[in-house]
Amino acid sequence: MMNSVSAKNIVFGYTATPVIRDVSFQVDKGEFISILGPNGSGKSTLLKTINGLYIPSSGRIELMGENIEKYKRRDIARKISLVPQDTSLQFDFTVEEVVTMGRHPFKGRFEKEDERDRKLIYEAMEMTNTFDIRERLITEISGGERQRVFIAKALAQNTEIILLDEPTSHLDINHQIDILNLLRRMNQEKGITIILVIHDINLATRYSDRILLLKKGGIIAQGTPEDVITTENILNAYGMRAAVERNRYTGHISVIPLEVNKRIRSELNIRVHVISGGGSGQDLVNVLYHRGYQLSMGVLNAGDTDWQYAKSLKVQIAEEKPFSGISDRAEKKNREMLAEADLVIMTNVPIGSGNLRNLKMASEFLENGKKVYYLRDKEYDEFDYTGGEATFILEQMVKNGLCSVDSMEQLLREIS
């Protein structure tokens, strides 16, 4: 693949303190790249450095394999266009006049736009859905429309690379998706390389081929969304605990913020072992975690929704291989955890041959005179896939004093 822009160990600062520290990356032609990072991490500065607006104090930006400092401003403008963060314009230009400005790098001082320019301008307006508002004044249209007009201007510039500085930050959620879908179409239909600074991690993972994650001016991770957006990297960059999972509707990596690291969770000296699976324990673990209970979980299959969630919270887990029944080894680990637990909470996750051992262990725990709570807040068609054995054990447990609760609130009252 052809290399369109690359940064080689660039350092840049507005004053003596660098804002960009030793950043290197490479963008191939036709890629969709997002630059992520907390406020002040140097995202916008990096974007402008890519555009040659700032000259790095060391290292260099290469455009099509050539040092960008060797290009004239006008020649850069024929290769890279920029959609700035601030698209406010105080002067009453019409939409079409603003889009026409995109042709500036190709025109002489008094040269008029010709047929080809007109065609590019009209195509740009059509693609961005601004054709119908071309006579309106830029001062009188909405923020979402203005954003599309500025994207149309960049499209009219007809460059191989478009840089965008937070194009979605002031927009409603529907307009955010609208803009990103537009960018994806430009990327896929026209092969335009898109480099985007964005705040919303979930939008970035959904649309990008690759992500650059910045922290304090340096890249702490770059690669596919799956590689970059991990609990560790989010914690490192943003100082925030987050659950990372695949979104069940879009299938993309998505981040759920849990808590900012600095806030201290008051720890309780009560150890709770949770038996769950298939997502039935997610809410429960979340609530218990934030109330400060010491948690362990098991046995869970690796990759299970509850497993993923527990991992993101760094909860101890007795784990089994995916889609396998509970082995002796996993059971042993689970028993070690149970031995230290003060109480057990099990969800009403269906029991089959694979996880029957979990139920048995809970039953033994109860027989040892300790408390077991049974949280039945989920709806399942069937509980017993073991042909009666699970139901029998459960009835046994009820006789031994299993505490059954119907809601989270009730459970929390009971255990506190």
Place this chain on the structure above:
Amino acid sequence: MKDNIRIRSYGFTMLVLVVLLILMVGITATIGSASISTIDVYRVVASKIPVLGELVDSNSITPSQHSIIWSVRLPRLLLGVIVGAGLSISGASFQGLLKNPMADPYILGISSGAALGAAIAIILKLEAAFLGFSGISILAFVGALIAVTLVYNIGRIRSQVPVTTLLLAGVAVGQFLTAITSLLMVIYNRDMTKIIYWTLGSLAGKGWNPITTMSVPIIAAMVILLFFSRDINIMLTGEESAKSLGVNVERIKVYILLLGTFITSMAVSISGIIGFVGLIIPHIVRLIVGPDHRILLPASAVVGSIFMVFTDTIARTVISPMEIPVGIITAIFGGPFFIYLLRSKKKAL
């Protein structure tokens, strides 16, 4: 609504405006204590043009009428044309460059620098003329240039000139120089009237000399300004956006500041500080032709000329034979009109 009246054909707009200006000059030249008809004015002008002069019958015009038109009224009108055009085009380009609707040609300290220069010349009774310019004109010109140089260097941060710091430096230097002028007026209070008169601006009694020497450089500077009109348009979308479109923002900023300063300093050194023209004419023209500087700049120049000629005629006739400084008239007419515009088109300004 504005779109409907926005005239698309720039050439046609300019033609209409220039015809209006010529009519305005012809009509205002007839107004005054001596009665002269409009057609005589054109006859006198035509008679001065080689070839054309042969064809015009100017026998019906008396020598005194001829000399009133040619030596008194016409140079004054043409001075008004040049000063009005210069101030308006500078104001329009400064407003665009600084992205500030309150900007005028004087915003970078030109007026206060010129006033201080003129005050010094008046106090020192500098009568020596140079190239036909009075000592007052020369010191005013020098004062204006020194003030802008000061403002530019204070506002500059390394190789860049951020708009905000430039504006603030302009205000600070302007206030400082004005204070010095005031101090001089207090100390040398017998010259106070003369200094105040000068600062109010006037086109009276300058003769042909300033026009013949000034018009070529001023018109040349105005034409060069037009070269940058598309760059100004693009710079309105933000400096970074403009750079990404290949505009050499910092260099063009310097060019425009230099040209605007040059034009304004020239105009001020001859006519004193005529206010409001450079501020409101660009606004009025923007309402009519839109914000595209390719038409805004030339149209402002011509409308500025028309306005200047009109107000100066009022200045010299309304309480004739006394002269009112034209700066007072521009403000009396300009002020309320500007307020009306502000009220009715709040958004556009």
